[in-house]
Amino acid sequence: MSIRDKKITIIGSGNVGFHLGKRLFEMGFSIYQVFSRNLDKATRLATAIDAHPINQLNQITDQSDIYIIAVKDVGIGRVAHVLSESVGNQKIVVHTSGATSSELISKYFDNYGVFYPLQTFSIEQEVDFEQIPFCIDAKSPEVKETLLELANYLSPKVYRISDRERQILHVAAVFVNNFTNHLYSVGEDILEKEKINFDILKPLIFETARKIENQRAEDMQTGPAKRGDTDTISQHMEYLDKHPEYQKLYKTLTESISKHKAK
Amino acid sequence: MSIRDKKITIIGSGNVGFHLGKRLFEMGFSIYQVFSRNLDKATRLATAIDAHPINQLNQITDQSDIYIIAVKDVGIGRVAHVLSESVGNQKIVVHTSGATSSELISKYFDNYGVFYPLQTFSIEQEVDFEQIPFCIDAKSPEVKETLLELANYLSPKVYRISDRERQILHVAAVFVNNFTNHLYSVGEDILEKEKINFDILKPLIFETARKIENQRAEDMQTGPAKRGDTDTISQHMEYLDKHPEYQKLYKTLTESISKHKAK
Numbered sequence: 168m169s170i171r172d173k174k175i176t177i178i179g180s181g182n183v184g185f186h187l188g189k190r191l192f193e194m195g196f197s198i199y200q201v202f203s204r205n206l207d208k209a210t211r212l213a214t215a216i217d218a219h220p221i222n223q224l225n226q227i228t229d230q231s232d233i234y235i236i237a238v239k240d241v242g243i244g245r246v247a248h249v250l251s252e253s254v255g256n257q258k259i260v261v262h263t264s265g266a267t268s269s270e271l272i273s274k275y276f277d278n279y280g281v282f283y284p285l286q287t288f289s290i291e292q293e294v295d296f297e298q299i300p301f302c303i304d305a306k307s308p309e310v311k312e313t314l315l316e317l318a319n320y321l322s323p324k325v326y327r328i329s330d331r332e333r334q335i336l337h338v339a340a341v342f343v344n345n346f347t348n349h350l351y352s353v354g355e356d357i358l359e360k361e362k363i364n365f366d367i368l369k370p371l372i373f374e375t376a377r378k379i380e381n382q383r384a385e386d387m388q389t390g391p392a393k394r395g396d397t398d399t400i401s402q403h404m405e406y407l408d409k410h411p412e413y414q415k416l417y418k419t420l421t422e423s424i425s426k427h428k429a430k
Numbered sequence: 431m432s433i434r435d436k437k438i439t440i441i442g443s444g445n446v447g448f449h450l451g452k453r454l455f456e457m458g459f460s461i462y463q464v465f466s467r468n469l470d471k472a473t474r475l476a477t478a479i480d481a482h483p484i485n486q487l488n489q490i491t492d493q494s495d496i497y498i499i500a501v502k503d504v505g506i507g508r509v510a511h512v513l514s515e516s517v518g519n520q521k522i523v524v525h526t527s528g529a530t531s532s533e534l535i536s537k538y539f540d541n542y543g544v545f546y547p548l549q550t551f552s553i554e555q556e557v558d559f560e561q562i563p564f565c566i567d568a569k570s571p572e573v574k575e576t577l578l579e580l581a582n583y584l585s586p587k588v589y590r591i592s593d594r595e596r597q598i599l600h601v602a603a604v605f606v607n608n609f610t611n612h613l614y615s616v617g618e619d620i621l622e623k624e625k626i627n628f629d630i631l632k633p634l635i636f637e638t639a640r641k642i643e644n645q646r647a648e649d650m651q652t653g654p655a656k657r658g659d660t661d662t663i664s665q666h667m668e669y670l671d672k673h674p675e676y677q678k679l680y681k682t683l684t685e686s687i688s689k690h691k692a693k
Contacts (some may be wrong), residue, residue: 339617345653352647353548354602384615
């Protein structure tokens, strides 16, 4: 049975389930059922990809070959438990979470795996799948092969990543994505409070990201902390007296850069 | 006298002087002299833009109309002092620094100004001037007009920014550029130590920047701190026991995001 003939059921139609379901459909896969606790959300996705919308976990049938659990991390265990009662333990069942160990589903299914798209999704924004690294794991070599093949239809960037590696990637992702975005919002807040247009900084933000495409981030470090420019650092700290929370961030990050510099 | 007939002297041929000189030449301006303490560097730029290379400040002559001081912040005062002895106090003289007050040169020149390209430059990397915001300031309206006109030849993004606003922009730029790059290098270091390919995170990094092009950064915040997902935060903190410095950053940034969330 070719990978293209396998039927897929999508459990969860949030950001990941929504974009994944649409992309699988576009690439010619048959999606059989789409589950969401919210029937409107299930229907919105199911209608777009020619699948059956359901809003009860026990409505999931055993007619698919691959079950993709794309619900919130806290719900994965319960979904796996209910799912195993409906479809048995022989189906291929994967979750799409960066933070969740595969152990949570391995106790229910022999053919479990992980199918983690390492990217930030919003339902409102179009997604460029060429730019989504898929992190694949499975215990059985056959399942791993199937998941790699499936991922290769979706994106050219496919990696075999163990549970442990995925956890570490997730820590690093928090630094480069969540924390970075927070620094953007600090800059935004500082400028908005002073009625200065944040757009002025956007080209700098894009260039900062672009520079590391082919260079080591460590080598690209610039700024007062890197130069040991204590005059500028003092001026900035003084300005930040009015934002004690940002001042604390400034101090901690400046100290960290200085330590790196000293290495 | 049209702006295009004004002769320009570039003082300093580091990252900013180099790219600015080349761009001005490409846009049809006459560059008269190029100064660098390092004659090789002066010559490299001067040759490319049909100017005279010099490596002594007192060789600067009064034949230009506009003098652009693009040396390191600490050198600006001394350059202004020597320059005023050679060219008098009536020339248009600007510096290109984000962190330096215009007062440093205002005492030497009646027609002083600031011509600050708010972008990160490296000599090795091509620069897209369309993506360089120019922050312009001058006391005299005529000088301001001249500088705005000049900047408009170089980039579509030109802003009138006062000394005070420029200082605040510089603080915000440290957050979104220097600190962000440091977070990239933290992610890079964590993964390199575990022999995981940092390239896997690059699409996420680019998307994080791209997302704020048309959205507020604050609204784009995701991740365990934003969700209040204490299980994941504890797991990450535990992993970071091996990197106490990064653990401290993780803690400080997580607390800051949580405070924002609570607002």
